[in-house]
Amino acid sequence: MSALLELRNVSRSFGGIHAIRNVSLTLQPGQIVGLIGPNGAGKSTLVNIITGVHPATSGTIVHKGERIDRLKPFQISARGIARTFQVVQPFPSMTVIQNVMAGAMFAANIRSMDEARSVAMEHLTFTGLAAMADRPAEQLTLANRKRLELAKSLAMNPHILMLDEVNAGLNTSEVEQALDLIRAIAARGISIVIIEHLLKVVTGLCSRIIVLHHGELIADDPAADVIKDPRVIEAYLGSKFAQRQMVRHG
Structure with a gap:
């Protein structure tokens, strides 16, 4: 192989x-x-x-x-090739879903906001954060910020x-x-x-x-x-x- x-x-x-x-x-x-x-x-x-x-x-x-x-x-x-960081630093003033949408539009060749939102919600559901999608990222606990980091990375396909x-x-x-x-x-x-x-x-x-x-x-x-x-x-x-x-x- x-x-x-x-x-x-x-x-x-x-x-x-x-x-x-x-x-x-x-x-x-x-x-x-x-x-x-x-x-x-x-x-x-x-x-x-x-x-x-x-x-x-x-x-x-x-x-x-x-x-x-x-x-x-x-x-x-x-x-x-995606990565997470030891010190998680989401965009604090953006919502959880906006953070993941940024990852999708940055590296996954997604150009429409509607498609980015759909992809982001898919990854938020997978990581258990769907219910927090519209919450400001700065309000998340450390464990959920780490989940958000994973969702952002996965959105990069x-x-x-x-x-x-x-x-x-x-x-x-x-x-x-x-x-x-x-x-x-x-x-x-x-x-x-x-x-x-x-x-x-x-x-x-x-x-x-x-x-x-x-x-x-x-x-x-x-x-x-x-x-x-x-x-x-x-x-x-x-x-x-x-x-x-x-x-x-x-």
Whole structure:
């Protein structure tokens, strides 16, 4: 199966700081992939590179057989690569449905307001926000602002969706609801890359986990293998986890 997205020796430097070093990986259609690593490992930077926010210093990014590493963010999103942000910032004075309509008209080749409204309402229904469509976005709770972020991204008609800590700040019940929504998105055939700090979330959700440390890729394997990888344990999971693993498997 041809890769939907391929990174080849991608690096990014900011002055003398190497944020990403020679990362190579592929994304296949329909996968849910976890992206983990310690704070400062380069996770958000890697998503920013893929989506064109920061151009790669070196290396290439290929999407559906064509290079995209020199395209602008709006060009990449128009190709079907969408993302959410760790800090959700809807247009506060606009209504919920207007926020989603903006996403639809920006990247989904929708030109009429009526069509944009119809598409927006479809995604608001899917994300459980239909009853709040005419409410100002600034009135939403954090959990619902995160749902709005998903609805805006889905309105861009993506086939790749990158989620940057979509569960941050949510309580246990809200996290479970968010995970159900992510699974429902994946069931639509959308490939998902999720940055997540909760190991229980990525091991329960993702078929594969990518681990970054100091900007370098140190693991790219099935979840069951990643949590037993000595390099991952040392860099990310910590000595207490390593000791529990030794007791469990000793």
